[in-house]
Amino acid sequence: VVRSASPRLARRSDDLVGSLIDSSTSLLAAQRHDVVRFAVGAPNEELIPVDDFDRYFGQPSPGKYDYGSSEGEAHFIETVVELLAAYGEDTRPDRLVITAGGMQGLDIAFKMFVDPGDLVVVESPTYTNGLSTALSYGASVLEVPVDDNGMVVEYLPELVASTGSVPQAVYVIPNFQNPSGTTLSLERRLMLLELVDRWDCVLIDDDPYGLLRFEGRDIPTFRQLDPHNRHVFSVRTMSKILAPGLRVGWIDASPEFRQLIVNSKQAMDTCTNVPAQMAMDGYLRSGSFDSHLAFLRETYRERKHAMVAAVDELLGEDAIHTSPEGGLFLWLRLQGRLAGIDTSELFHLALKRGVAFIPGPAFTRTDRFTDSLRLGYATSNNERIRVGVERLADSLEMVLAQLTGDFP
Amino acid sequence: VVRSASPRLARRSDDLVGSLIDSSTSLLAAQRHDVVRFAVGAPNEELIPVDDFDRYFGQPSPGKYDYGSSEGEAHFIETVVELLAAYGEDTRPDRLVITAGGMQGLDIAFKMFVDPGDLVVVESPTYTNGLSTALSYGASVLEVPVDDNGMVVEYLPELVASTGSVPQAVYVIPNFQNPSGTTLSLERRLMLLELVDRWDCVLIDDDPYGLLRFEGRDIPTFRQLDPHNRHVFSVRTMSKILAPGLRVGWIDASPEFRQLIVNSKQAMDTCTNVPAQMAMDGYLRSGSFDSHLAFLRETYRERKHAMVAAVDELLGEDAIHTSPEGGLFLWLRLQGRLAGIDTSELFHLALKRGVAFIPGPAFTRTDRFTDSLRLGYATSNNERIRVGVERLADSLEMVLAQLTGDFP
Numbered sequence: 001v002v003r004s005a006s007p008r009l010a011r012r013s014d015d016l017v018g019s020l021i022d023s024s025t026s027l028l029a030a031q032r033h034d035v036v037r038f039a040v041g042a043p044n045e046e047l048i049p050v051d052d053f054d055r056y057f058g059q060p061s062p063g064k065y066d067y068g069s070s071e072g073e074a075h076f077i078e079t080v081v082e083l084l085a086a087y088g089e090d091t092r093p094d095r096l097v098i099t100a101g102g103m104q105g106l107d108i109a110f111k112m113f114v115d116p117g118d119l120v121v122v123e124s125p126t127y128t129n130g131l132s133t134a135l136s137y138g139a140s141v142l143e144v145p146v147d148d149n150g151m152v153v154e155y156l157p158e159l160v161a162s163t164g165s166v167p168q169a170v171y172v173i174p175n176f177q178n179p180s181g182t183t184l185s186l187e188r189r190l191m192l193l194e195l196v197d198r199w200d201c202v203l204i205d206d207d208p209y210g211l212l213r214f215e216g217r218d219i220p221t222f223r224q225l226d227p228h229n230r231h232v233f234s235v236r237t238m239s240k241i242l243a244p245g246l247r248v249g250w251i252d253a254s255p256e257f258r259q260l261i262v263n264s265k266q267a268m269d270t271c272t273n274v275p276a277q278m279a280m281d282g283y284l285r286s287g288s289f290d291s292h293l294a295f296l297r298e299t300y301r302e303r304k305h306a307m308v309a310a311v312d313e314l315l316g317e318d319a320i321h322t323s324p325e326g327g328l329f330l331w332l333r334l335q336g337r338l339a340g341i342d343t344s345e346l347f348h349l350a351l352k353r354g355v356a357f358i359p360g361p362a363f364t365r366t367d368r369f370t371d372s373l374r375l376g377y378a379t380s381n382n383e384r385i386r387v388g389v390e391r392l393a394d395s396l397e398m399v400l401a402q403l404t405g406d407f408p
Numbered sequence: 409v410v411r412s413a414s415p416r417l418a419r420r421s422d423d424l425v426g427s428l429i430d431s432s433t434s435l436l437a438a439q440r441h442d443v444v445r446f447a448v449g450a451p452n453e454e455l456i457p458v459d460d461f462d463r464y465f466g467q468p469s470p471g472k473y474d475y476g477s478s479e480g481e482a483h484f485i486e487t488v489v490e491l492l493a494a495y496g497e498d499t500r501p502d503r504l505v506i507t508a509g510g511m512q513g514l515d516i517a518f519k520m521f522v523d524p525g526d527l528v529v530v531e532s533p534t535y536t537n538g539l540s541t542a543l544s545y546g547a548s549v550l551e552v553p554v555d556d557n558g559m560v561v562e563y564l565p566e567l568v569a570s571t572g573s574v575p576q577a578v579y580v581i582p583n584f585q586n587p588s589g590t591t592l593s594l595e596r597r598l599m600l601l602e603l604v605d606r607w608d609c610v611l612i613d614d615d616p617y618g619l620l621r622f623e624g625r626d627i628p629t630f631r632q633l634d635p636h637n638r639h640v641f642s643v644r645t646m647s648k649i650l651a652p653g654l655r656v657g658w659i660d661a662s663p664e665f666r667q668l669i670v671n672s673k674q675a676m677d678t679c680t681n682v683p684a685q686m687a688m689d690g691y692l693r694s695g696s697f698d699s700h701l702a703f704l705r706e707t708y709r710e711r712k713h714a715m716v717a718a719v720d721e722l723l724g725e726d727a728i729h730t731s732p733e734g735g736l737f738l739w740l741r742l743q744g745r746l747a748g749i750d751t752s753e754l755f756h757l758a759l760k761r762g763v764a765f766i767p768g769p770a771f772t773r774t775d776r777f778t779d780s781l782r783l784g785y786a787t788s789n790n791e792r793i794r795v796g797v798e799r800l801a802d803s804l805e806m807v808l809a810q811l812t813g814d815f816p
Contacts, residue, residue, distance in 0.1 A: 018671030058466020065651035069434040243473035245682035263426030274653035
């Protein structure tokens with residue numbers, strides 16, 4: 001019997017592009033030599049309250065191993081509401097659904113709002129996995145440039161008009177954007193709110209980093225600016241402020257969408273891991289969160305400055321970088337002597353030499369950003385950051401020598 | 409400013425139908441009176457190795473709170489491979505991807521293989537969430553009747569021909585099917601393998617219950633029958649044999665699909681909860697699993713017989729039911745005096761009287777099974793099962809009295 005090679009895939013499978021960021025996690029885990037992990041966008045172990053979590057995870061609790069409610073554990077939802085209130089964002093239990101990290105929030109948003117061919121506006125560069133998820137639902141993606149004040153919303157009406165379509169969703173990371181580290185200005189936030197009202201489309205407000213401001217002044221969130229705007233669909237996660245491996249986040253959206261959010265989630269994973277919700281609940285109720293967050297902010301601030309200092313000293317005029325006021329990422333563009341180096345090619349050599357980053361092309365579907373890369377400063381202490389930037393600078397010199405034929 | 413009501417949903421949103429099963433979890437959690445939980449398809453707490461899990465969850469481990477690899481923790485994958493080998497199913501690490509329960513395995517399968525309008529064959533009745541997930545990708549669903557030997561595969565060629573399409577996927581629960589409790593015969597398994605080869609379509613082999621056989625003889629799995637058949641896409645979970653709240657399962661598929669499976673998962677949740685993988689890994693490595701599984705099988709067997717005895721005694725000729733040789737579910741159809749009672753209406757009254765089940769219409773998109781219901785015997789001990797069936801019988805009598813105008 002001659003058997004056909006394999007079952008037919010969906011046409012959609014061409015758009016299941018995956019995430020270089022996530023794949024770097026496996027790649028790094030497989031390395032046997034010392035690597036400075038600038039590729040990672042998460043706190044490292046010393047910044048996670050590991051002992052506390054171990055303790056809360058070990059505590060008995062009724063229902064801990066049973067199916068949970070699809071919308072999340074009721075007690076945990078109350079805890080999140082109180083936490084948010086303490087940090088200036090009023091919400092209510094009927095606006096929240098607990099998700100498997102921020103990613104599942106995005107998965108649900110695109111599932112609910114985007115059909116194949118629908119126009120979705122994203123920042124350029126944007127978060128790889130958000131883009132992947134939009135594409136997995138057949139989105140037609142419009143990438144809008146980012147400058148030091150986030151997405152250049154002023155360009156948006158004309159760029160959208162040129163497509164001949166009205167957007168079905170605008171996907172934006174307003175604070176310390178992944179990967180650029182830039183923050184959307186107040187003026188642009190207000191403009192965006194007007195535009196999504198005009199277009200009657202959803203504003204997917206992906207804000208994993210908002211609580212991680214370590215410099216400058218807070219800018220009101222979309223929800224603070226317009227608490228009852230039904231177009232705002234907010235996606236949040238604890239991955240960057242507590243621990244990513246727990247996969248716990250939430251959606252904050254108009255209650256009218258709650259049933260559809262729950263329905264979507266029931267077609268994905270039934271419910272979010274219950275022990276993780278309970279452990280996080282215990283931790284948040286313990287009152288340790290405020291000091292932990294203050295500690296994180298201060299640490300991230302120091303690490304950002306350590307990275308900026310090393311980059312400025314070692315790459316000088318040959319690189320420009322953003323100067324984030326919070327979050328985890330520095331975005332770096334090669335210029336001068338280093339112009340023309342392809343960061344995707346640089347990646348392999350740099351990994352061998354002991355430093356990992358995410359090349360710029362991972363953050364776009366266009367051919368832009370071959371000269372750029374994302375550096376995460378949260379995962380390494382100041383000394384390791386210095387070592388990593390040295391290795392990066394060395395790797396750049398080697399590639400440069402290869403390009404110019406001037407092997408050292 | 410007059411603001412439009414809310415953002416436009418995707419057309420797909422009409423097909424985000426959710427799951428009555430999952431919603432019953434929240435509904436039951438909200439009840440303040442005593443309810444026998446026949447609606448639940450999972451072991452109850454006394455059948456879960458709670459203390460062991462608490463201990464393993466509390467153990468420190470490097471990387472426990474960090475992002476995990478999207479394909480799953482390497483050590484845990486090895487553990488699963490060894491477990492499966494011990495139970496007669498040879499597989500390899502490069503065939504496995506760890507998922508957030510079996511549900512995410514289904515989500516990935518339908519995402520990879522089903523475009524809007526594609527024909528998907530399912531059992532009738534079938535698992536509510538599997539159906540929901542297929543619909544969420546726009547599947548055109550063909551329901552094929554189930555008899556005492558599972559899906560009536562003999563009908564399949566003609567039913568498919570009548571649609572004018574070739575299936576893109578066949579979704580089947582071969583062992584102790586949810587909700588019917590029936591098992592697909594060997595002859596029909598072989599026929600299905602031939603058909604998916606002929607149609608060159610994926611066979612989504614959803615088998616959460618296979619290890620829970622407590623009577624009769626094992627029938628080889630699709631993979632045992634045809635180990636290298638690339639059409640077989642197997643979805644597994646630990647929810648029914650260890651604990652559902654952990655949300656840990658896996659896909660076992662041809663390695664050629666691994667990258668696309670990983671890509672799909674990266675657009676969903678990045679990685680599966682790491683502490684749950686590690687706790688389960690610790691438990692499985694401890695060597696307690698074999699005796700635990702033996703205990704579960706014996707307990708489920710006893711409970712099934714307790715339920716059958718109570719149903720036979722209290723409903724007698726007015727109900728017929730399946731006689732599962734494993735798994736968690738009895739499927740019951742009302743007849744005789746009870747014919748004409750709508751189980752969806754019965755549900756509300758029965759819940760008030762302290763017994764919950766899943767009405768038959770939850771398991772189909774047709775108008776069938778209004779006279780049927782699913783009873784889960786795993787969640788209640790023998791005494792509670794008796795109480796629950798008594799309450800069910802009382803509720804049926806009340807509805808009957810209402811229907812006949814003969815109020816007691």
